[in-house]
Amino acid sequence: MIQKITLITTLAVSALFAQVKDDIAVPYIPYEIKMGKGFDAVQANCLMCHSFGYIINQGPQSKEFWVKKTEKMVVHFKAPISQEDQDKINDYLYKYYGNGELK
Amino acid sequence: MQRRDFLKASIAASAAIIGTSASAGVTTQPIDNREVSKIAFPEKKPLITYSDRPPLLESPRSVFTQAITPNDEFFVRWHLPEIPTHIDPNTYTIKIDGLVNQELNITLNDLKNNFEQVEVVAVLQCGGNSRSAFNPTPGGVQWGSGAMGCAKWKGVRLSDLLNQAGLKKEAHWIGFNGQDTAAYYETPNFVRELEIEELDDHVIVAYEMNGEDLPYLNGYPLRLVIPGYYSDSWVKMLSHITVTDKYKSLFFMDIAYRVPNNETESETPEEKFPTTKPITVMNVKSVIGYPLNGTTVYLNSHVVIRGVAFDDGHGIKDVLISVDDGQTWEKAELDNKAGRYAFKTFRFAYKPSTYGKINIMAKAVNRLGKEQPFAKDVLWNHGGYKYNGIDVVQIHVI
Numbered sequence: 001m002i003q004k005i006t007l008i009t010t011l012a013v014s015a016l017f018a019q020v021k022d023d024i025a026v027p028y029i030p031y032e033i034k035m036g037k038g039f040d041a042v043q044a045n046c047l048m049c050h051s052f053g054y055i056i057n058q059g060p061q062s063k064e065f066w067v068k069k070t071e072k073m074v075v076h077f078k079a080p081i082s083q084e085d086q087d088k089i090n091d092y093l094y095k096y097y098g099n100g101e102l103k
Numbered sequence: 104m105q106r107r108d109f110l111k112a113s114i115a116a117s118a119a120i121i122g123t124s125a126s127a128g129v130t131t132q133p134i135d136n137r138e139v140s141k142i143a144f145p146e147k148k149p150l151i152t153y154s155d156r157p158p159l160l161e162s163p164r165s166v167f168t169q170a171i172t173p174n175d176e177f178f179v180r181w182h183l184p185e186i187p188t189h190i191d192p193n194t195y196t197i198k199i200d201g202l203v204n205q206e207l208n209i210t211l212n213d214l215k216n217n218f219e220q221v222e223v224v225a226v227l228q229c230g231g232n233s234r235s236a237f238n239p240t241p242g243g244v245q246w247g248s249g250a251m252g253c254a255k256w257k258g259v260r261l262s263d264l265l266n267q268a269g270l271k272k273e274a275h276w277i278g279f280n281g282q283d284t285a286a287y288y289e290t291p292n293f294v295r296e297l298e299i300e301e302l303d304d305h306v307i308v309a310y311e312m313n314g315e316d317l318p319y320l321n322g323y324p325l326r327l328v329i330p331g332y333y334s335d336s337w338v339k340m341l342s343h344i345t346v347t348d349k350y351k352s353l354f355f356m357d358i359a360y361r362v363p364n365n366e367t368e369s370e371t372p373e374e375k376f377p378t379t380k381p382i383t384v385m386n387v388k389s390v391i392g393y394p395l396n397g398t399t400v401y402l403n404s405h406v407v408i409r410g411v412a413f414d415d416g417h418g419i420k421d422v423l424i425s426v427d428d429g430q431t432w433e434k435a436e437l438d439n440k441a442g443r444y445a446f447k448t449f450r451f452a453y454k455p456s457t458y459g460k461i462n463i464m465a466k467a468v469n470r471l472g473k474e475q476p477f478a479k480d481v482l483w484n485h486g487g488y489k490y491n492g493i494d495v496v497q498i499h500v501i
Contacts, residue, residue: 016192016211018323019316023189024145026320029155049184049286053154059240069242076358078289099240 029053038092041085049079060099066090127371128483132495133247134235135396139163146318148175153244157181157283158320162249168392168409170441170448171224172252174313179320180229180250180334182293183283186319187340190282195324197264197308201278201346204269211324214310218259218267221307225330225444226253226413227337230360230382234487236478239372241487248390248494253411253446256328258309261302264344273348275299279327282340294353295336297329301383305330305416305444308341330444331415333382333489335360362484369482384415387475388491389422389449389467399499406453408435410494411446412467420472422449425464429477429493432466455500466493 031052033039046055058069070086070093073079081089140152144160151161160179166172192211199207228251235245244250265277278296285292309328310317317323322339329336362368363376370376389412400406412419423432435449455461468474478492 016215018190018192020146020319020323024319025188026155026158026186027142027144029140029142029152031154049290051154051156053152054157054159054244057153057159057245058242059235059245061240061242065242076291077285078287078291080287101239 031056034096036092036096038088038095041088042092045079045081045085045089046073049073049077055093056097058097060097061093062099062101062103063090063094064103066093066098069093128369129238130236130478130481130483130490130492131238132236132478132492133233133490134245135164135247135496137161137247144179144320146175147177147179147320150176150178151247151249153246156184157186159244160320161246162252164247164249164390164395165392166249166252167390167411167446168448170253170411170438170446171313172254172446174254174315174318174321177227177252177254177312177318177321178229178250180244181283181320181339183285183290185284185286187282188319190319190324190340192324195342197325197342197344199264199268199344199346202271202274202348203265203346204271205267207264207268209264211310214259214308214325218263220257221260222255222257223305223307223328223330223444224253224255224442225328226251226385226446227328227334228252228385228388228413230333230335230488231486233490233492236481236490236492237483237487241485243487251390253413254312255314256307256309257311257314258307258325258328260304261306261308261327262304264308265346268346270299270346274346276347276350277302278343278345278347278351279336279338279341280343280345281322281326281338282342291353293338294351295338296347296350296353297336302329331384333360333385335382359486360488361486362488367482368489369484371483372485375485382488385413386489386491387414387419387467387469387473388412389419389465389475389494391463391465391494391496394463394496394498396496397499398496399501400455402458402500403454403456406455406498408449408451408453408463408465410449410465412437412449412465413444413446414467414469414473416443417473418443418470419447419467420470421468422447423466423468424451424453425466426453426455426461428462429464435465455498458500460497461500462495462497464493464495
């Protein structure tokens, strides 16, 4: 009788098992990013939300593209990036990840 | 004049002086053969890795010889950087509220035991898959062709959940939110809204993928599955469904994942089309899984060309193969057991009879007669969405 009760109890509280034990850990990937003037502003602002990989994998882009991208981060994603830092970031991105076109 | 305005003005002025090359957008084959990373993500084999935070992983081309994409090779795309790294399946609930008769908090156990369990095999594809085909380069992840996969999803019908809650008659929009969050509180959540008319009985809330729990990076423990639709609406780690009468203005609805609102869904880089519409359903597409670009084969050897084809659920009628740069086409063998939303695998017996470089092309045609255009004929759009050009791999015959 005791055994039977135990069995029923076990069924009633039968736990769902995740196939992953404990926490998952998303690995850090050291993306190689170019060093240069303005990099400090990139490191201080952009990395808060996303990896360098997300930047360098956008492909080479125009000045206008990078200006709008930074603007999007501020306007839509509410990143608190000062205008001064935005300018530094845009100059850096255009110099090192630009396509040579202003527009 | 504000500094920013000055900057804009000076850019415009410089452009006027230099004179921009007034070219329409050009489309080519997407970038191929990017190397997989040396580092594997949780529950994944090493994949092509664009970003670790948020994780952006692409499946290599060789995966696409299979009707079902294995969970550990399935692509990953998140929008916000913070993903829960621990979820307790015993306490996880999904909340349904808003314009319903009864608010519900449904546990995973409830879902698995108190609703009809259903399965669907369906393709999940990012709207920006193959974006690297477009020039000038649209912003966004420069995907090759591997931001897609096909899985057997198991779960419960969304309509059964909504019926249990009971929709009020003003109900018109359903919003879906997951557990991923941004670094700043002010950043908008990745909420999606769908009109009730868009939802049918094929839409499910899935907890299983190919017979296993969903991998964390594919949305454990629950995600929305909307067969035929691009993946932007397949919300991961789904935890909240809200029913409303009015559409809320949302960044990920209003700005991202939209194409020009004209018949060809196209525009030029110089003259963007003024209005846009959501990308919604998928167009006809096929991808060759074997051979790969650069594969070397012997003259008169037996090569089996394999790949997958799909559309939004109308169904693939034919996949045509060309080995003479598109001059002549022959039908490939199709797997006729595949469901309408699934990858349809194709295979084609090919015996190379000339030396040198040969371009192998695959073109899918669906039951409506819609077929893939050549890459050069895919029209440009600013977001780089919905590329579906005829796939080409070049092999060497020696």
